[in-house]
Amino acid sequence: xxxxxxxxxxxxxxxxxxxxxxxxxxxxxxxxxxxxxxxxxxxxxxxxxxxxxxxxxxxxxxxxxxxxxxxxxxxxxxxxxxxxxxxxxxxxx
Numbered sequence: 001x002x003x004x005x006x007x008x009x010x011x012x013x014x015x016x017x018x019x020x021x022x023x024x025x026x027x028x029x030x031x032x033x034x035x036x037x038x039x040x041x042x043x044x045x046x047x048x049x050x051x052x053x054x055x056x057x058x059x060x061x062x063x064x065x066x067x068x069x070x071x072x073x074x075x076x077x078x079x080x081x082x083x084x085x086x087x088x089x090x091x092x093x
Contacts, residue, residue: 004028008089010035015044037062042071053081060085067091 006019006029016032033047044058053076060073069089076082 067093 003022004019005022006017008017009015013034013036014032015035017030018027019029020027027050029050031046031049031053033045035045036043040062042058042060042062044060046053046056046058048054056076056079058073058075058077060071060075063070067090069091070087071089072086073084074082075085
């Protein structure tokens with residue numbers, strides 16, 4: 001998305017995604033919670049959010065290649081806000 005930077009963090013068994021607009025560095029979107037990775041499926045519980053996503057869950061197919069995480073699936077399934085994602089995330093050390 002033009003003009004927006006999204007960062008995603010995984011630590012222990014928790015995750016967080018934060019998006020901010022580059023024009024003013026204001027946070028535009030943020031969610032996070034507990035995750036579990038099992039048999040190529042990343043399950044994300046949304047325990048906190050800047051909008052009404054709290055209590056929802058995402059299940060995404062994932063593959064890891066060296067320092068790159070590929071994830072795809074439907075985010076916010078079963079809601080009026082559901083959408084498909086296909087993303088690559090690069091690990092920062």
